[in-house]
Amino acid sequence: MSAPLRRRHLVLAGAAASLALLVAGCTSNQPKDTATQAAQTQAVSDNDAPGKQVTIGFSAPAADHGWMSSITKSAVAEAGKYPDVKLVQAEATNDVNLQISQIESFINDKVDAIVLLPFDGAALTEVATKAMRAGIPVINVDREFSDPNAARVTVLGDxxxxxxxxxxxxxxxxxxxxxxxxxxxxxxxxxxxxxxxxxxxxxxxxxxxxxxxxxxxxxxxxxxxxxxxxxxxxxxxxxxxxxxxxxxxxxxxxxxxxxxxxxxxxxxxxxxxxxxxxxxxxxxxxxxxxxxxPSTQAADAVRLARLLVQGKAMSDLVEVEVPRKVQLYAPVVTxxxxxxxxxxxxxx
Known part of the structure; x- marks a missing residue:
């Protein structure tokens, strides 16, 4: 075979091989990618599966109006959905000193996490910080502390x-x-x-x-x-x-x-x-x-407390840690x- 003909043969062979690879890619790779994407889209989180037992201390102001009453009811109802959650509910109070003593008791009892809607955020900041330093994550609900370091997570309305x-x-x-x-x-x-x-x-x-x-x-x-x-x-x-x-x-x-x-x-x-x-x-x-x-803020806080203690994250986020702040949307109902x-x- 002459040199020019040999070169032409090699070029055609290479082109055929490239075409074969391209066709194979079109017929096999694309379905594989689609299947992978579908599997990722349909992936189900195991966050709700029973895990490590979690004891959560909960304190909120007195239910002297409908919204505050719902805050407590929704927190209790949410905790009841999980067999691995024990909610220790303090007496609802508008007495700042009593609420401080409740958090002190939670710290002494070594609960796993504290969900706290403070009657006065500034007044409860110091004791919440004490809980955090004791290794107990605090989930602050609705009324913010004066120091963001007093809570691991803050759940707010807007x-x-x-x-x-x-x-x-x-x-x-x-x-x-x-x-x-x-x-x-x-x-x-x-x-x-x-x-x-x-x-x-x-x-x-x-x-x-x-x-x-x-x-x-x-x-x-x-x-x-x-x-x-x-x-x-x-x-x-x-x-x-x-x-x-x-x-x-x-x-x-x-x-x-x-x-x-x-x-x-x-x-x-x-x-x-x-x-x-x-x-x-x-x-x-x-x-x-x-x-x-939302009067569901404390219920969300209970969920987040459970995730924190069990070392899980929010399943719909790529981030592998629970966020530091969650602010809920204010939609219009018509x-x-x-x-x-x-x-x-x-x-x-």
């Missing part, structure tokens, strides 16, 4: 986000009506959470050229809500929308609205009570929406999606 969600919903409903009268019924004005909610509301309204025309503050109680709403309605003869920060105080707000015979506006609630969600579903009152402030949120709503 107060600023509540205001944003409420304001955006009102903007969407009023459809560019820049002369609309929008009122706000806040909670306790001295609390940072109330200030955050109001700021988020103001910021969201500004995006559609609206502002708060009338504002009053209540105290998260039925009586306070009724009194504040009565004063508001007297001062504002015409309104287009109201945002009430809290569905517990909203019971009083609705009483004032009915007493005044006012129905020219729509109202957005806050926190997400079952009573308000049922009213939204029935669509026969001025309440057309509410913004969730007639269109209310059935999705009713199962986790709290009783006012």
């Amino acid at each position: 107060n600023y986000g509540m205001g944003v969600s409420a304001g955006k919903y009102i903007c969407d409903q009023l459809g560019g009506k820049t002369d609309a009268k929008v009122a706000e019924i806040a909670g306790i004005d001295s609390l940072p959470l109330t200030q955050d909610r109001s700021k988020g509301f103001k910021d969201a309204l500004a995006t559609c050229g609206l502002s708060v025309s009338n504002r009053v503050a209540a105290d998260f109680t039925v009586q306070g809500g009724e009194e504040a709403a009565a004063n508001l309605l007297q001062a504002a003869p015409k309104l287009d929308a109201i945002w009430n920060h809290d569905d517990d105080q909203g019971v009083g707000v609705m009483a004032a609205i009915e007493n005044a015979g006012r129905h020219e506006f729509f109202m957005v609630g806050g926190a997400g009570s079952k009573q308000v969600m049922n009213q939204i579903k029935a669509d026969n009152t001025v309440i057309k929406a509410t913004v969730i402030y 007639k269109a999606n209310v059935d999705k949120y009713l199962p986790t709503a709290f009783e006012s």
Whole structure:
């Protein structure tokens, strides 16, 4: 065979081999990759499988309103789902000194983890730090400590986000009506959470050229809500929308609205009570929406405490450790999606 012909033969052989490899790749590698991806997508976490026994100390303020009552009930219910979890529940209290002594007892008893919704985050910071130094992970719920090192994990609602969600919903409903009268019924004005909610509301309204025309503050109680709403309605003869920060105080707000015979506006609630969600579903009152402030935070904290002690992570994350902070979303509940949120709503 001549040299030119030999070279041509080698080139053709090489091309054939390359083509064979390419075809093989198209016919065998792709299904293998797809199968691998499918297996990864369908992978099931073993996080719920029974593991090391975990004793969790739980302390929260007194259940003096529906949201706080639901916090405790949901934590207890969540712990009951796991045979490897023992929840040691301290007496609910608004006494800071008593709550501090409860955490001291948990430390002395060498519990595996502590889930703590402090009556006062700053006041409980020191004892929470003591627990952390003793090797007991603390999961801080809702009211933050003054030092982030006092907790391994912090589970929060989104107060600023509540205001944003409420304001955006009102903007969407009023459809560019820049002369609309929008009122706000806040909670306790001295609390940072109330200030955050109001700021988020103001910021969201500004995006559609609206502002708060009338504002009053209540105290998260039925009586306070009724009194504040009565004063508001007297001062504002015409309104287009109201945002009430809290569905517990909203019971009083609705009483004032009915007493005044006012129905020219729509109202957005806050926190997400079952009573308000049922009213939204029935669509026969001025309440057309509410913004969730999850009362499931302590239940989430119980789950996270269990994962921490058992050395597991959150299965839907690539990260192999439980995150340091979990902030829950503040969705708007309307007639269109209310059935999705009713199962986790709290009783006012």
